[in-house]
Amino acid sequence: MKRLFGALFLTLGILGTTYGLDIQKLAALEVNLAPVMNTTDPAALQALEAQFASPTDPLTRVKAGIARHNLSRIIGNETHRGNAQAAVDDLKGPAHGPDAELAAIALAYLGSATTLKAREDSNPVGKIMAVNDGWAILGEAVDKYGEATFLPRMIRVWVAGALPDFFGKDGDLLKDVAALDVWDKAHPGRMTDAVRAQMALAQGNTFKKQKDLTKAMVAWKRAVALDPEKKGPGKAAAEALDRYGD
Secondary structure (H helix, E strand, C coil): CCCCCCCCCCCHHHCCEECCEEHHHHHHHHHHHHHHHCCCCHHHHHHHHHHCCCCCCHHHHHHHHHHHHHHHHHHCCCCCCCHHHHHHHHHHHHHCCCCHHHHHHHHHHHHHHHHHHHHHCCCHHHHHHHHHHHHHHHHHHHHHHCCCCCHHHHHHHHHHHHCCHHHCCHHHHHHHHHHHHHHHHHCCCCCCHHHHHHHHHHHHHHHHHCCCHHHHHHHHHHHHHHCCCCCCHHHHHHHHHHHHCC
């Protein structure tokens, strides 16, 4: 995760528009927001949260929302509450605002933050509603912006991989990983090896849940190859290979 959004190379092939979006501006926003997106240390996230306290402009609101989203994703539970809702409050304005490129990122994080509310809710009905509402928002983000940026599908893969089996999202996760692979080939230079490794790890873990260890090991090996220093997903994939196979 640390370098999940490394430098994005702007090639001539992406300096245009997709569904009315300015792809150069969108890619630049991904770089601008990368320091917040990549932060996973709780203390660092709390410092960012303080830095972005009471945001007013849309970009700062998105930065604040992503920081609070990441805090909820890492430490959120029924006793550490509030970050998911705070993220939703920060993101919902920019997600439906006039800046379409910023909205493409904000809407995806809004969907994930909405599902994270389930972890901070002690009411089982509230948990299910939060997941269903968040999943619907993620679907909207993929439908609107999935051809312009990998972020909506990538974030939906994160969410699907974290949900309990009760929600039955394994098939959706595998479809999103496959779609991202196609997208990556059509947009060379946009996705980093760190992103690819995250997707390969998620794919492998899902195949393992489906009791297909052969496919799981292929995916885990790909994650290790993409993260040979084993600082992120490659470490988890290598541990899975040691545990279940060769």
